[in-house]
Amino acid sequence: MKQTGDLNLVKKINKTIVLHHIRTDSPISRAKIAEITGLTKATVSSLVNELIESSLVQEIGAGESSGGRKPMMLLFNGMAGYAIGVDLGVHDMLAVLTDLTGKVIRENRIQHHNESVEQVTHLLKTTIRELIETAPESVYGVIGIGLGVPGIVDEEGNLLFAPNLGWENVPLQSQLEAEFGLPVVIDNEANAGAVGEKQFGAGKDTANLIYVSIGMGIGAGIIIKNELYRGATGFSGEIGHISIQHDGPKCRCGSLGCWELYASEHALLEQAGRELGREVDLKSLLSKAESGDAGVIKLFERLGYYLGVGVVNIINGYNPEFIILGGRLAGGEKWLMKPLLDLLEKRSLPHPRKQLKVEFSELRDRSTVLGAASFAVTKFFASTTVSVERN
Amino acid sequence: MKQTGDLNLVKKINKTIVLHHIRTDSPISRAKIAEITGLTKATVSSLVNELIESSLVQEIGAGESSGGRKPMMLLFNGMAGYAIGVDLGVHDMLAVLTDLTGKVIRENRIQHHNESVEQVTHLLKTTIRELIETAPESVYGVIGIGLGVPGIVDEEGNLLFAPNLGWENVPLQSQLEAEFGLPVVIDNEANAGAVGEKQFGAGKDTANLIYVSIGMGIGAGIIIKNELYRGATGFSGEIGHISIQHDGPKCRCGSLGCWELYASEHALLEQAGRELGREVDLKSLLSKAESGDAGVIKLFERLGYYLGVGVVNIINGYNPEFIILGGRLAGGEKWLMKPLLDLLEKRSLPHPRKQLKVEFSELRDRSTVLGAASFAVTKFFASTTVSVERN
DNA sequence: TAAGTTTGTTTAATGAATTTACAAACTTTC
DNA sequence: GAAAGTTTGTAAATTCATTAAACAAACTTA
Numbered sequence: 001m002k003q004t005g006d007l008n009l010v011k012k013i014n015k016t017i018v019l020h021h022i023r024t025d026s027p028i029s030r031a032k033i034a035e036i037t038g039l040t041k042a043t044v045s046s047l048v049n050e051l052i053e054s055s056l057v058q059e060i061g062a063g064e065s066s067g068g069r070k071p072m073m074l075l076f077n078g079m080a081g082y083a084i085g086v087d088l089g090v091h092d093m094l095a096v097l098t099d100l101t102g103k104v105i106r107e108n109r110i111q112h113h114n115e116s117v118e119q120v121t122h123l124l125k126t127t128i129r130e131l132i133e134t135a136p137e138s139v140y141g142v143i144g145i146g147l148g149v150p151g152i153v154d155e156e157g158n159l160l161f162a163p164n165l166g167w168e169n170v171p172l173q174s175q176l177e178a179e180f181g182l183p184v185v186i187d188n189e190a191n192a193g194a195v196g197e198k199q200f201g202a203g204k205d206t207a208n209l210i211y212v213s214i215g216m217g218i219g220a221g222i223i224i225k226n227e228l229y230r231g232a233t234g235f236s237g238e239i240g241h242i243s244i245q246h247d248g249p250k251c252r253c254g255s256l257g258c259w260e261l262y263a264s265e266h267a268l269l270e271q272a273g274r275e276l277g278r279e280v281d282l283k284s285l286l287s288k289a290e291s292g293d294a295g296v297i298k299l300f301e302r303l304g305y306y307l308g309v310g311v312v313n314i315i316n317g318y319n320p321e322f323i324i325l326g327g328r329l330a331g332g333e334k335w336l337m338k339p340l341l342d343l344l345e346k347r348s349l350p351h352p353r354k355q356l357k358v359e360f361s362e363l364r365d366r367s368t369v370l371g372a373a374s375f376a377v378t379k380f381f382a383s384t385t386v387s388v389e390r391n
Numbered sequence: 392m393k394q395t396g397d398l399n400l401v402k403k404i405n406k407t408i409v410l411h412h413i414r415t416d417s418p419i420s421r422a423k424i425a426e427i428t429g430l431t432k433a434t435v436s437s438l439v440n441e442l443i444e445s446s447l448v449q450e451i452g453a454g455e456s457s458g459g460r461k462p463m464m465l466l467f468n469g470m471a472g473y474a475i476g477v478d479l480g481v482h483d484m485l486a487v488l489t490d491l492t493g494k495v496i497r498e499n500r501i502q503h504h505n506e507s508v509e510q511v512t513h514l515l516k517t518t519i520r521e522l523i524e525t526a527p528e529s530v531y532g533v534i535g536i537g538l539g540v541p542g543i544v545d546e547e548g549n550l551l552f553a554p555n556l557g558w559e560n561v562p563l564q565s566q567l568e569a570e571f572g573l574p575v576v577i578d579n580e581a582n583a584g585a586v587g588e589k590q591f592g593a594g595k596d597t598a599n600l601i602y603v604s605i606g607m608g609i610g611a612g613i614i615i616k617n618e619l620y621r622g623a624t625g626f627s628g629e630i631g632h633i634s635i636q637h638d639g640p641k642c643r644c645g646s647l648g649c650w651e652l653y654a655s656e657h658a659l660l661e662q663a664g665r666e667l668g669r670e671v672d673l674k675s676l677l678s679k680a681e682s683g684d685a686g687v688i689k690l691f692e693r694l695g696y697y698l699g700v701g702v703v704n705i706i707n708g709y710n711p712e713f714i715i716l717g718g719r720l721a722g723g724e725k726w727l728m729k730p731l732l733d734l735l736e737k738r739s740l741p742h743p744r745k746q747l748k749v750e751f752s753e754l755r756d757r758s759t760v761l762g763a764a765s766f767a768v769t770k771f772f773a774s775t776t777v778s779v780e781r782n
Numbered sequence: 783t784a785a786g787t788t789t790g791t792t793t794a795a796t797g798a799a800t801t802t803a804c805a806a807a808c809t810t811t812c
Numbered sequence: 813g814a815a816a817g818t819t820t821g822t823a824a825a826t827t828c829a830t831t832a833a834a835c836a837a838a839c840t841t842a
Contacts, residue, residue: 238710
């Protein structure tokens, strides 16, 4: 049931709020926090001192006076602990060590051939262990591991189904927790990417956004009111399987005419293969387009059109403020953007479109890995913090 | 910013929880509430006595003993106040007076010809006034008015756009608040319907559901974690404008091949009109189908197919536990259900489908009006209550 | 140098929940 | 039918986080 209230809860709430302001608006003084939050100076003082006690906050000396005693400025101590984030891809893996602010301390990028689940998880563990070992000395040490995976994850952190990896039912979370004795969070790569963009990328100032990850398939992470929306059963929609042609070709999901049959990397490569009469990869298509190959550019533009079709559906179905396009295909921004925007202009309802932004990711291939690390940090703080919203 | 915590907040939280249990699990004793909530008996006693003081709760005498002193059973006093709910339709209007439990005390059903905004709002006011006047004497009197409308509403309760009514920018909330001096809540009819089904209909025990209202257009109300999801800008998606054929016929929304061009009442009537060579209405089609007219039954089945196409999109995009189909077309359940279920079986992903239920509304044309009344009740309680969720 | 401002701490008061104790009202059991 | 055990609900004392008010320290400005 719902959480009951007591003094302990009140303290947690207020401590969370104070820490939040120090994390986002630092350097900041106790007096300023009191002013912003409406808490009394005494309360803020007491909470800040506890936060300093627990090494999460530091005093960094006096700030500028505005006509009275100089304020003591406070800073969030990002170096009180470190987090690990991993973006597990189909042929590669990007792993980072970040501090508690999300700053990347170290980064490992590794290719793999996905020979077996065991081989990849072994590589995953080796990579993580290496990062843990290079983590600087700190009060809390490595506080957790976050993982973004190309598939559906349940609430217990089991990777239920990852078609592009060919994996099914891998209990990744419990394996990693057993291996490292650290809290582990696992989520879909699009969800992680959405959180990454929200925290560190273009979505920083937006409460409602959708991150569309265009890779071999298409996935989306949905942020509503600054929080990740995971759908009913813990994993959000497989947006790539919204049909854009009810009598279209059969998809492996069972449905017909799914969006990702038209607008994914897989779709692009297949179409290119057919037209050029041989297998190609994304990299070569990108360089061909770059050198002005009209046929290839046409392919990208066609993809932009289909991207737009699905994006219009997202707009009409979810009504977000901001759509961020990421994933491997984001590299084709140059040729994708125009047909996409043209289509939006033509086909979306004027009401929702008015305040809508559509952009390609700034973080590029780091959205997911940063989001994953951020999961770990969030989990660390969630263990001691709570929040309330008034109705 | 986020709400800070103090003793007042603690009390509100706990009072809300206690009242919630009395509302849902009554008759219930103080001791039982203490046991369920984890609050101490003393705290519960004190809060319950305040609730009795404010007439929201009543003692109704001793209950069965389980081997000790008999418990004093508590009941929510639904008659402490009354709410008004209105479902504003394109050609009719259904208005109810309910008590605080949502029990319908009186119901008015009125036809209108939508001659002008003024004519309809005048009728609306007359209808509401009549209900207010018939409300029984009570402690709080009529506590508010809830309204479900076939269009897009902003956060200030302005009806921005209602294509089927032909209305634009009508400040309904402020008009009604000025007229009656009561709190007014206005929302889309599909949102209201979703809440109605959640509170009083088939969705009572489901935390995540989608109510699809199939009328002249198609709308959907989305309930996530027991709460209505309104999308980014206060009104949730116009799900009827998700395209199911990217190169289909042009819709008035600007896009092509929108779902509601295939699966709405409007679509059905148009198709029937073409095939029969003259204009028909839903009622006559339903009676024709009832008497076994194979051609008309085929039309319904065709519609069932297209309904299914959109429902698969909803499943893949939102991943709900429960889809409830309502609106005027729900009367065609008999012929719509089979083709719809057949299509789901064939086309939806096995993972989400496993725990999914799809049903037609039990409340029939009352989902929206009951949801609207429930908005008013919720607003009434929201003014004194708050809740917290632990991360 | 005096006056005014700003910061942050100290002290006392407030009030909601908890803990402990207990009386009242039952049922069960011998 | 009395004794023992249970359950309910209230009462008194305690705890503790916030607030309010007062204040000292540190700084700017006139």
